[in-house]
Amino acid sequence: MKxxxxxxxxxxxxxxxxxxxxxDNIVVVVDxxxxxxxxxxxxxxxxxxxxxxxxxxxxxxxxDEGYIVASERDGYVxxxxxxxxxxxxxxxxxxxxKEIVYSTTNGTRCIHMAAHSKAVxxxxxxxxxxxxxWLIGQDSPVLIFxxxxxxxxSLEDTVFAGALAEKxxxxxxxETICDAVTASxxxxxLASPDLNGYIQKAAQKGRLAAKGLDDCxxxxxxxxxxxxxxxxxxGDLVPVS
Amino acid sequence: MKxxxxxxxxxxxxxxxxxxxxxDNIVVVVDxxxxxxxxxxxxxxxxxxxxxxxxxxxxxxxxDEGYIVASERDGYVxxxxxxxxxxxxxxxxxxxxKEIVYSTTNGTRCIHMAAHSKAVxxxxxxxxxxxxxWLIGQDSPVLIFxxxxxxxxSLEDTVFAGALAEKxxxxxxxETICDAVTASxxxxxLASPDLNGYIQKAAQKGRLAAKGLDDCxxxxxxxxxxxxxxxxxxGDLVPVS
Numbered sequence: 491m492k493x494x495x496x497x498x499x500x501x502x503x504x505x506x507x508x509x510x511x512x513x514d515n516i517v518v519v520v521d522x523x524x525x526x527x528x529x530x531x532x533x534x535x536x537x538x539x540x541x542x543x544x545x546x547x548x549x550x551x552x553x554d555e556g557y558i559v560a561s562e563r564d565g566y567v568x569x570x571x572x573x574x575x576x577x578x579x580x581x582x583x584x585x586x587x588k589e590i591v592y593s594t595t596n597g598t599r600c601i602h603m604a605a606h607s608k609a610v611x612x613x614x615x616x617x618x619x620x621x622x623x624w625l626i627g628q629d630s631p632v633l634i635f636x637x638x639x640x641x642x643x644s645l646e647d648t649v650f651a652g653a654l655a656e657k658x659x660x661x662x663x664x665e666t667i668c669d670a671v672t673a674s675x676x677x678x679x680l681a682s683p684d685l686n687g688y689i690q691k692a693a694q695k696g697r698l699a700a701k702g703l704d705d706c707x708x709x710x711x712x713x714x715x716x717x718x719x720x721x722x723x724x725g726d727l728v729p730v731s
Numbered sequence: 732m733k734x735x736x737x738x739x740x741x742x743x744x745x746x747x748x749x750x751x752x753x754x755d756n757i758v759v760v761v762d763x764x765x766x767x768x769x770x771x772x773x774x775x776x777x778x779x780x781x782x783x784x785x786x787x788x789x790x791x792x793x794x795d796e797g798y799i800v801a802s803e804r805d806g807y808v809x810x811x812x813x814x815x816x817x818x819x820x821x822x823x824x825x826x827x828x829k830e831i832v833y834s835t836t837n838g839t840r841c842i843h844m845a846a847h848s849k850a851v852x853x854x855x856x857x858x859x860x861x862x863x864x865w866l867i868g869q870d871s872p873v874l875i876f877x878x879x880x881x882x883x884x885s886l887e888d889t890v891f892a893g894a895l896a897e898k899x900x901x902x903x904x905x906e907t908i909c910d911a912v913t914a915s916x917x918x919x920x921l922a923s924p925d926l927n928g929y930i931q932k933a934a935q936k937g938r939l940a941a942k943g944l945d946d947c948x949x950x951x952x953x954x955x956x957x958x959x960x961x962x963x964x965x966g967d968l969v970p971v972s
Contacts, residue, residue, distance in 0.1 A: 506744055506882060643914065668934065670883070672886055673886055692910060
């Protein structure tokens, strides 16, 4: 007898998370521009652990404890922070073997919302294939959770969800009856021949460009820059062991 | 000087509505399978007004007052109701010049959620072109509001949102920086060459088929069956005057 296939769903916004929540899920949090791309880059460059925080107050308190703090609000580096939230700030010479506090709104919130799940990992184009292969080996249902922007819908997160879903379904171990997965696969099919061209029409591209923060967009859409898989454990993000 | 263009947004689920709500909006409520297709069909066939209700208790109370009541829960006709929620039930011989109580969960809820707006109208493929032309004449921002299914994401509602957005943007009077509009246009571009073929993969198709209620799916995706535009006024749905 064949084993039953594993459930695959995609949640397009934190506003819809409660409809997808399940303790059995492995949840992949996705915030392509820029939180989850930055977290993957930081761990790739040797950061020992990332402490995700939601509020400016938490970030400031951690700074006072002596941590290196990356923190922006609305695209502007906070005055007490060591640097901002771009993946380009997390170079090996600055961050190797360090513990870093990373302040995000959406990304941190989604990680904490999903903390009841079997596991919470961080996904981006940068670790796409390694992440897909790891998920295929876990024998658990998967929820791809798009952090999006202010509870709306985000094009780049959804396109990534399609890229990941394609790999998971191709393994034959997963199945889906989730329209969000279906739509993400179709959007990925349109985007994949020229991903950087396609993503130019994403609203977040315009928001970052208006603040001069769009230099990392091409980098954030580069598949398989790293094989690191950040996992949420005891309040921190560390490479999966 | 050119006039500023009008805002066009799409809300993919009631769970995200608060992020899009604006008193200035004309809101187009969309529930292709089946509420808004049925409402358009009913008014086309001469129903004088539709009284949308949310709960079984409200529907039963209206039945006791002598109204004709269309009411289902989970695809099964309630025992006190005159008929179910399929558009095929609303034939002219049964409904012409009548006042009908129509019980839906998602559709009614969305209409009431949006009642603060400048106007709330009902959209479906059945009244696509008439609705688009009417909206183009109104000089107001438009929010396309997908009723979806249980606060998730719905493929058929989103594809319709793309079809309507295409017409509105082609008029030159609207502009958008909403990723949900962008995604809906792309999904519509994939679906439109064979809409009935494409929609076979929608989850709601499977849910209706499991209850033998999928006979109306092709009808519900037929563009421009009618030029009626249902508008919400004083608690009822009536043809726009």
